[in-house]
Amino acid sequence: MAARPRRTQALVAWLFLLPFLAPFVLFWAAPIVRGLYLSFTNASLTGADERFVGLANYQQLVADPTYRRALGNTVVFVVENVPVLLVAGLLLALLLNQSMPGLAAIRAAFVAPYLITASAVAIIWQFVLDPATGLLNDWLAAVGLPTQRWLSEPGQAMGAIVLITLWWRVGFPLLVLLAGLQEIPGDLYEAARLDGAGAWQRFWRITLPLLAPVLFFVFIIRLIDSFKVFAQVYLVTGGGPIGSTRVLIQYLYETGFQDFRSGYAAAIGWSLFVIILGVTAIQMRLLRRYGADE
């Protein structure tokens, strides 16, 4: 007798889950599995005959100079962008955690660019950084400083992209870290002050340790996001000059949607997934060890 209500309950549960499960399987899980399968084929968007090629796409990745360069550019972006965003976000959060006149407006001003679309960001910054017609070079020339090539110089272009990304994305670490700072009990600071701890000591002994989980969360999110960098690069430099800012997702896009090599593009995508998974696993292990030491 008890079996029937349990079965009914399970059925009802599945029925409730169905509206979420069906789109999940259809639009998320199935494409992931299909993408993995594609990476072992020579599939083309033109619908030409699809053949299973085993690991050939992955072997080709290892020997592909454009892939290696795009991966290198992506790593450079991650290494430059993540620390800059974290440090800037933390400094701004510390600053905006103080009481000051017009605090809400100042906080909103820093967070606002985060809400702007990539295309608008690209237009704004091309207007500022264009070597021939940009505002920044006009200002530099006006005060007698040498103008720069910014987006047109291979040595400067990635730096310019990091700068653009900082302006655009700093709102996220700022918001999350600010919320983390406000969770730290005020009486800890008060007790430290009574014990004679200076601002620097309070930061190292109280703020940083208690903010560490939030910092780690922001770090992971920014890291994954940085590996997936595409829109601002594609729209501002198109991967140039001389391929110096072509990143992995752009190469994936070009391979899949301009060269129509869906199989190879899928292999690029899965290689990126494995890289992000590996880096995140290392971080998790380090954090656990760091947490245990603490």
Added chain:
Amino acid sequence: MTDTLRSLDRRLFLRAGVLGAVGLHAAGRGRALAADPKSLDFTTFYVGADGGIMQGIVNRYNAMQPTAKVNFSAPAWGADYLTKLLTASLAGNPPPIVALHNYEIPPLTRFLYELDAAALGIKKENYVENAWNLAVYEGKLYGLTMSTGTLALVYNKDHFQQAGLDPAKPPTNRDEFIRAAQALTRDGRFGFARDSAGWMPWLTYNWQAGGNLLTPDGKKALFDTPAAAEAAQLEQDLIHKHKACLPTQTASPELPKLLYAGKVSMLFMGPWNLNALMKSNRDNKTNFGWAKMPVFFDRKKAVMATSHIYSLMKRKPEDPAARELGGKFIAWLLEEASVTWAQAQAPANKRVLGQMQKSDDPIVRNMTMWVEQADHAHFPPYHPRWTQVYRALSQGMEAISFRGDDVKSTLRGVTAGVNDILAQA
């Protein structure tokens, strides 16, 4: 008793409703079959001023005949456009009539109908030969070429005057071009700016120097030939030796802005810019002029070009009416609307050249110069890996032009890399 009556009323009401709906549907369908014209989607990449001109042409067609109603649209340009067509074709539901660039034909051939030009009343001899052949792939005609966009020299006449040059005599050869570009490079502006993306000047220089891009079998690149090196050397010299070309990479869509802003005095531009240039001369009192592409090397008459080809796409299930009416529409466009189309692009129909020269519309009259160049039009080759090849080539040319890398060794490196790509095809 009351319940029975209520039940009967309800049944009667339901029956009457169903009968009424079926009757209305049948009447509507009958009227549709009898009178409504066949709806045909015509999808293009005309996202600029050319879209407005084509909409007007389509409206004229819809008003003059009762059998088809053409719905014009321009959803995207470039890779996104082709991707949309490919995915729609794979789903069996592409627009029946499409505009394509020549390089977009090969990936789509299995989704395109072969056309019989003679049956549509189109005579090959009336069309620019190079442009006609663009729609031929593996011996089959997959489209009819409406327009051929060659590059020409666009220059600022005021800048010419300020630099002591005669605005009525724009450069016609390499030496004149270099001298003009040097004289024009002054007061914080540059004589010339190169397009480092799809419209690299190197392509025209290389063809004029007698070079080509790939071997006829498509298995080897020809980027390290003496002609290719001479062409690349000119690109580099204009920046580093003659100091007459903007030394920074600028995205293609930004180049016309430099011309309009007075930061650059000469550019190579296609006919689709003529409308905006003439509007600027009229409304903003600018003084832009245009001339045929100078002869940088005299071994072969050549100029880089693109094209607009109109094709019919296969649908699932087959739609013979769309195919027939679509063919008629394309034939009408080419034969009857080419002069109007010259307000936006250079028609491939040579028969209309006389009408264009006598036109009241100054844009149409000026467009004749672009049409006259079309006999020497050169196009990138059909190759399944061409986009990948071109990316490597343009990156090498950026290194040569902007960074001043050694011409021969860079071209050798690019050629070796491209040959690896071609070997995988």
